[in-house]
Amino acid sequence: MTQRKTQGAAVLAAVVGAGLWLLATVLSGRREPWDGGGYWMVAYPLALFACAALGRLFSQGPWRWPLILFAGQFVAMCLRNGELGNLWPLGLAMFAVLALPGVFLAALAARFAPAVRDAAK
Numbered sequence: 001m002t003q004r005k006t007q008g009a010a011v012l013a014a015v016v017g018a019g020l021w022l023l024a025t026v027l028s029g030r031r032e033p034w035d036g037g038g039y040w041m042v043a044y045p046l047a048l049f050a051c052a053a054l055g056r057l058f059s060q061g062p063w064r065w066p067l068i069l070f071a072g073q074f075v076a077m078c079l080r081n082g083e084l085g086n087l088w089p090l091g092l093a094m095f096a097v098l099a100l101p102g103v104f105l106a107a108l109a110a111r112f113a114p115a116v117r118d119a120a121k
Helices: 003-028 037-057 064-081 088-111
Strands: none
Touching: 003 037, 003 064, 037 064, 037 088, 064 088
């Protein structure tokens, strides 16, 4: 995969993650949407779907897309709250745990991606 495609995929993952967090925040009306059910029923499943899609589309090193996507959610949370907060290590750890199923799904989807030689045609 070219460096430009890798950078584009990383930006896409971060933007999707941040967008899902901000959308869930607006829809839930909560400071942190994971405190409500909407995040778990809508935003999180969509994030996992995005992880699988990114793994399928950008199949080299698929483990990184979920990490970047959930890092985007962490950044969006900090920006939305206007502070990093003193519990940021716990929040970052929580996003890392939330990314684990996404890593699995991205790797699984990458296994079914067309071979790299086919994508180059």
